[in-house]
Amino acid sequence: MIGFMDDQAVAERVLEHIAAGTTDRGEEVWREPVANYRCAERLDREVRILRRVPTPFCPSAALPEAGSYLARAAAGTPLLAVRGRDGRVRAFRNACRHRGTPLASGPGCAQSLVCPYHGWTYRLDGRLHHVPHEDGFPGLDKARHSLVPVVAEERLGLVWVTQDAPALHAAPWDGMPELIASEQQLMDSSDAEVDVNWKIYVEGFLEGYHIRSTHRDTFYPYGFDNLTVLERCGPNSRITFPFRRIAKLAEVPAEQRRVDGLLTYVYHLFPNVFVTVLSRHTNLVVLEPLVVDRTRLLLYRLTNRGGGEDAAQLARRDAAFVDRTGAGEDLAIVQAIQRSIGSGANEVFTFGHFESLIVHFHRTLRAALARDEAVSG
Ligand code: FES
Numbered sequence: 001m002i003g004f005m006d007d008q009a010v011a012e013r014v015l016e017h018i019a020a021g022t023t024d025r026g027e028e029v030w031r032e033p034v035a036n037y038r039c040a041e042r043l044d045r046e047v048r049i050l051r052r053v054p055t056p057f058c059p060s061a062a063l064p065e066a067g068s069y070l071a072r073a074a075a076g077t078p079l080l081a082v083r084g085r086d087g088r089v090r091a092f093r094n095a096c097r098h099r100g101t102p103l104a105s106g107p108g109c110a111q112s113l114v115c116p117y118h119g120w121t122y123r124l125d126g127r128l129h130h131v132p133h134e135d136g137f138p139g140l141d142k143a144r145h146s147l148v149p150v151v152a153e154e155r156l157g158l159v160w161v162t163q164d165a166p167a168l169h170a171a172p173w174d175g176m177p178e179l180i181a182s183e184q185q186l187m188d189s190s191d192a193e194v195d196v197n198w199k200i201y202v203e204g205f206l207e208g209y210h211i212r213s214t215h216r217d218t219f220y221p222y223g224f225d226n227l228t229v230l231e232r233c234g235p236n237s238r239i240t241f242p243f244r245r246i247a248k249l250a251e252v253p254a255e256q257r258r259v260d261g262l263l264t265y266v267y268h269l270f271p272n273v274f275v276t277v278l279s280r281h282t283n284l285v286v287l288e289p290l291v292v293d294r295t296r297l298l299l300y301r302l303t304n305r306g307g308g309e310d311a312a313q314l315a316r317r318d319a320a321f322v323d324r325t326g327a328g329e330d331l332a333i334v335q336a337i338q339r340s341i342g343s344g345a346n347e348v349f350t351f352g353h354f355e356s357l358i359v360h361f362h363r364t365l366r367a368a369l370a371r372d373e374a375v376s377g
């Protein structure tokens with residue numbers, strides 16, 4: 001099957017699981033060497049993968065108009081994404097062609113990109129336009145000093161960048177539904193650093209086997225223990241966490257079932273990005289590996305589709321609840337794993353049938369590493 005099930009099919013699957021006391025499961029047990037979370041050389045190779053697959057940089061909504069820009073490091077490279085006068089988003093290595101000063105930091109909006117050091121000025125499409133006291137640079141060919149581009153594309157409501165060729169996944173959005181619609185407003189963004197290997201953080205999103213133990217008093221009273229729908233699409237995946245209140249859909253004719261507010265969809269965009277569609281808001285979460293035991297989390301919060309007038313207010317309340325409760329519990333667990341990872345207790349971590357999307361992640365990453373080695377020689 002290409003792509004994910006529609007909402008009705010997901011609801012049907014969930015109702016079947018509720019009735020039967022079952023859940024989606026995989027067929028393979030995966031053993032991942034613990035050394036792969038601790039080895040700096042392995043992390044370097046993983047970061048190379050991050051530069052070689054198209055990865056989401058920000059929501060399209062973060063660049064709403066001509067001149068909107070956003071600068072941040074992606075896989076260790078300072079990048080700058082800009083929406084041009086033609087409406088197209090372009091991305092560049094964020095370094096002036098004179099002596100390398102970054103042209104911008106964070107989000108903003110500008111008519112042109114002016115280097116803060118000596119004022120070299122670039123158009124929104126990256127062309128070098130003006131050099132103060134240009135007579136000091138005899139023979140300077142401005143056409144050869146444009147900002148250095150990386151591949152940027154808008155897909156599924158996200159801006160994707162690919163830093164290095166050859167790209168290891170040509171079109172990871174193939175078969176995927178639109179994730180963020182144009183009506184969804186960007187409410188805010190934030191970032192934080194956590195003392196956790198990026199893959200341990202990834203794994204925390206991808207199974208519902210921990211719900212009762214970890215979230216006993218927060219999510220579990222509204223959700224199920226170990227009842228999830230697990231789907232894959234190319235390198236990506238989606239896990240569905242239903243709320244108990246979804247059981248009332250059993251009374252509704254299948255084609256009239258609406259799942260809004262009755263489940264959470266978590267999309268994993270390989271390797272390091274998640275889109276979580278919660279009851280009242282949608283998060284884009286980017287995990288940027290820094291070193292083997294430290295990761296930067298970038299969070300962009302948006303209203304949901306069809307949110308109406310008070311969408312942002314309701315979304316803020318919902319987000320505050322999720323942050324205050326369940327997300328903190330997840331963070332405490334993954335940080336604790338990181339602290340014990342050098343204990344020598346485990347040579348491998350074992351992922352079972354309820355953790356099949358983690359297996360998919362590790363298998364896809366392993367394949368990408370092998371392909372990267374083949375193309376890099
Ligand atoms: S480094 Fe940018 S103008 Fe000199």
Ligand SMILES: [Fe+2]
Pocket residue numbers: 204210214215326330
């Ligand atoms: Fe959790």
